[in-house]
Amino acid sequence: EIVLTQSPGTLSLSPGERATLSCRASQRISSSYLAWYQQTPGQAPRLLIYGASSRATGIPDRFSGSGSGTDFTLTINRLEPEDSAVYYCQQYGNSPRYTFGQGTKLEIK
Amino acid sequence: EVQMVESGGGLVQPGGSLRLSCAASGFTVRSNYMSWVRQAPGKGLEWVSLLNSDGTTEYADSVKGRFIISGDNSKNTLWLQMNSLRAEDSAVYYCARDQVSVTYPVYGGPTYYHYMDVWGKGTTVTVSS
Numbered sequence: 001e002i003v004l005t006q007s008p009g010t011l012s013l014s015p016g017e018r019a020t021l022s023c024r025a026s027q028r029i030s031s032s033y034l035a036w037y038q039q040t041p042g043q044a045p046r047l048l049i050y051g052a053s054s055r056a057t058g059i060p061d062r063f064s065g066s067g068s069g070t071d072f073t074l075t076i077n078r079l080e081p082e083d084s085a086v087y088y089c090q091q092y093g094n095s096p097r098y099t100f101g102q103g104t105k106l107e108i109k
Numbered sequence: 110e111v112q113m114v115e116s117g118g119g120l121v122q123p124g125g126s127l128r129l130s131c132a133a134s135g136f137t138v139r140s141n142y143m144s145w146v147r148q149a150p151g152k153g154l155e156w157v158s159l160l161n162s163d164g165t166t167e168y169a170d171s172v173k174g175r176f177i178i179s180g181d182n183s184k185n186t187l188w189l190q191m192n193s194l195r196a197e198d199s200a201v202y203y204c205a206r207d208q209v210s211v212t213y214p215v216y217g218g219p220t221y222y223h224y225m226d227v228w229g230k231g232t233t234v235t236v237s238s
Contacts, residue, residue: 035224037154044203044231045146045154050224088154092223097167098144098156 002027002093004101012107019076021104023089028069033092036065036074039103040085048087049074076106084108111135111227113187113204118232125194125236131187131204131229139180142207143187144225147200155200158189159207172198194236201231
């Protein structure tokens with residue numbers, strides 16, 4: 001089973017700053033199978049990035065994804081208060097079919 | 110508009126059963142890959158089960174043999190039959206559409222993408238005596 005480890009656990013930044021969130025896989029994975037989601041309190045997850053670097057429909061270009069192999073990054077530029085959320089990376093694999101990272105909580109001060 | 114609405118959650122005793130439903134609109138459930146994902150209180154996301162467009166089903170080890178995923182064309186609904194429920198099954202259950210897309214680069218073979226592009230709002234299951 002591939003394990004996804006996200007870091008940091010919590011990130012506290014100010015509006016206008018840049019957030020860099022990491023997702024590390026225990027084995028090499030295909031970039032096309034790596035996605036990022038945003039979840040605000042009480043809400044369902046929302047797709048941000050798929051294929052490691054493609055933005056989902058309606059996602060502002062402040063959000064970008066990069067990486068390959070075992071190391072992937074979600075970058076959020078020009079932070080806004082509504083970016084406060086928990087961010088999850090996810091990979092599509094064999095068994096189990098999908099795994100998620102444990103999440104990074106982003107706080108906007 | 111593409112959307113999904115879950116229902117069927119509630120309080121059930123350990124060992125009991127519950128059937129969740131996910132009513133879809135704007136697309137056809139059985140023509141897509143569909144998943145159930147759950148989130149225990151204060152915890153992260155956990156994939157539970159997948160129904161492929163060809164009818165193949167897959168399950169997380171934690172629910173294998175207890176949960177059954179199925180789809181209904183006439184109602185355009187995804188189901189999750191949950192049996193032998195345990196306290197650790199308590200969670201918000203989300204249905205999600207698995208988007209499968211493909212690109213054909215100039216060189217090399219096709220590249221397949223898998224991700225969950227549409228989510229319902231979730232339904233809460235509590236297993237407690």
